Amino acid sequence: MKFTVVLLLSLAFWVEAGSPGYFFPSHRISGVGVERDALSAGALETRTGLMIQSQTFAIMREPQAMAGAKRISDPKLQAIFRAAAQGSGLPAALIEAIAYLESFGDPNAESPAGCKGIMQISEATAHDMGLRVVRATRYTVTREKVLVKSKRKKPQYKTVTHKQPYLAMVRDDRMAPDRAIPAAARYVATLERHFGGRDWAIFAYHCGVGCVTYMKELTSRARGIPPDEITVPRMFFSNSPTWNRELYLAIQQQMLRDYSPTYYFRILRTEELLGLYHRDANAFADLQQQYRNRFASSGRAPHRLSTWLTPDDLIYRTEQDIRANSGSRLLKAPDSAEYLGYSLQLSRDAPGDFSQAAPAALGTLTYIAFETRRLCEELNAAGETFQPLPVTALVESASYARQQPSQHEALAHSSGQVFDIDTAHLPAGEVECLHFVLDDLAWSGYLGFVEDGPDRLHIGCSPDAREFFLNTWQEAQEGLAAN
Numbered sequence: 001m002k003f004t005v006v007l008l009l010s011l012a013f014w015v016e017a018g019s020p021g022y023f024f025p026s027h028r029i030s031g032v033g034v035e036r037d038a039l040s041a042g043a044l045e046t047r048t049g050l051m052i053q054s055q056t057f058a059i060m061r062e063p064q065a066m067a068g069a070k071r072i073s074d075p076k077l078q079a080i081f082r083a084a085a086q087g088s089g090l091p092a093a094l095i096e097a098i099a100y101l102e103s104f105g106d107p108n109a110e111s112p113a114g115c116k117g118i119m120q121i122s123e124a125t126a127h128d129m130g131l132r133v134v135r136a137t138r139y140t141v142t143r144e145k146v147l148v149k150s151k152r153k154k155p156q157y158k159t160v161t162h163k164q165p166y167l168a169m170v171r172d173d174r175m176a177p178d179r180a181i182p183a184a185a186r187y188v189a190t191l192e193r194h195f196g197g198r199d200w201a202i203f204a205y206h207c208g209v210g211c212v213t214y215m216k217e218l219t220s221r222a223r224g225i226p227p228d229e230i231t232v233p234r235m236f237f238s239n240s241p242t243w244n245r246e247l248y249l250a251i252q253q254q255m256l257r258d259y260s261p262t263y264y265f266r267i268l269r270t271e272e273l274l275g276l277y278h279r280d281a282n283a284f285a286d287l288q289q290q291y292r293n294r295f296a297s298s299g300r301a302p303h304r305l306s307t308w309l310t311p312d313d314l315i316y317r318t319e320q321d322i323r324a325n326s327g328s329r330l331l332k333a334p335d336s337a338e339y340l341g342y343s344l345q346l347s348r349d350a351p352g353d354f355s356q357a358a359p360a361a362l363g364t365l366t367y368i369a370f371e372t373r374r375l376c377e378e379l380n381a382a383g384e385t386f387q388p389l390p391v392t393a394l395v396e397s398a399s400y401a402r403q404q405p406s407q408h409e410a411l412a413h414s415s416g417q418v419f420d421i422d423t424a425h426l427p428a429g430e431v432e433c434l435h436f437v438l439d440d441l442a443w444s445g446y447l448g449f450v451e452d453g454p455d456r457l458h459i460g461c462s463p464d465a466r467e468f469f470l471n472t473w474q475e476a477q478e479g480l481a482a483n
Contacts, residue, residue: 033371055269060291068104088185097270117174119184129183131173138168199232207260304448313415319352330356337388341369357394360466363473381429393420418460
């Protein structure tokens with residue numbers, strides 16, 4: 001069940017008369033960057049599907065993924081989910097997906113924020129659900145001997161008892177699955193009636209009623225969204241730094257807080273994954289193996305690139321290995337900043353020729369530069385013009401990478417599949433556009449990236465997207481030859 005990218009392309013060829021003077025690929029990814037504006041229903045559906053699939057990483061990289069699926073599938077819990085479904089009108093698959101995503105099915109789970117139980121319910125929300133959270137005053141009793149005044153020469157003591165009051169939990173329905181699960185299901189059903197859609201209700205379960213009320217209101221007055229399509233996917237994909245900016249900033253704020261705008265998509269993917277486990281637990285286990293941390297024996301994968309690249313991909317151990325693959329697996333990156341939208345700013349102290357990369361990596365870089373430039377032109381920030389993206393690393397030998405202790409991801413460059421961009425001296429508006437484009441392509445499954453230091457972005461495409469970006473690079477080379 002390996003995740004496969006569905007290439008969402010615009011097949012209209014660019015007319016030379018309208019050429020902007022830089023590389024403009026014929027085959028483009030629709031609904032990304034500038035093309036989020038006035039997203040068609042078909043493009044929205046495809047983007048939503050890709051977004052749901054992209055959540056596999058966030059779910060399956062967790063060490064508890066398998067154990068959680070086993071707990072959720074316990075017959076006693078399954079009976080509770082079915083009863084909760086009958087009492088709320090919600091699908092049992094949805095209720096168990098929330099339980100899985102919130103706690104991995106652990107009835108004793110507690111979060112640092114104070115949420116508790118299998119459904120991770122806050123105390124305030126528990127009261128809204130009709131659950132009882134009862135505390136009673138108890139006392140800690142301590143005794144100590146205290147010296148008292150005495151006319152006798154021998155010291156005299158008396159025992160003093162101290163009673164220190166504290167509040168003790170005597171009942172917490174959040175920790176009882178047979179009470180918490182039905183109450184949470186009824187609560188989601190109430191939210192669905194309140195917001196007029198199950199997608200908003202699921203979003204509100206994670207973000208809160210006030211948060212979703214505000215986000216839905218912003219969506220309802222956003223440009224390009226039909227009044228009868230006020231949905232969570234429309235909210236997520238109908239904003240950018242250039243238009244619907246208020247909605248864009250609100251989503252960015254929530255993403256920084258807890259990624260809640262993606263919660264609806266994660267729930268839908270969790271339903272699919274639990275369905276897979278119920279049908280074939282071994283297939284579920286095999287899928288989890290694809291998302292394990294390839295470079296550490298324990299702990300979750302830190303980012304998508306750590307699951308896409310394997311130790312066997314790190315084939316350029318020395319400068320001699322790079323020279324042996326030049327012109328075949330590795331191609332030299334043209335430094336045509338104005339046309340391609342990037343400039344090479346590689347270390348001059350590096351041995352050998354490190355201005356090369358795998359063709360798919362060069363295509364990824366070129367496509368990112370293209371989308372970022374288009375978005376910057378749309379943004380047209382006062383006093384800012386697009387600056388070619390500074391590329392500070394392409395392929396590097398493993399021996400050289402080990403000498404770069406400040407770069408945690410340096411060893412990955414010995415695959416030839418990744419590159420680094422330095423944003424330190426780019427205009428603020430361009431940095432914002434670049435991050436937006438990277439997020440957009442990542443949510444669609446085309447690439448992964450991580451910040452490797454305060455101003456360094458470490459980027460690589462997914463294995464399933466390499467063919468698309470290889471075609472991009474071939475087209476870019478044809479454009480360079482024609483110019």
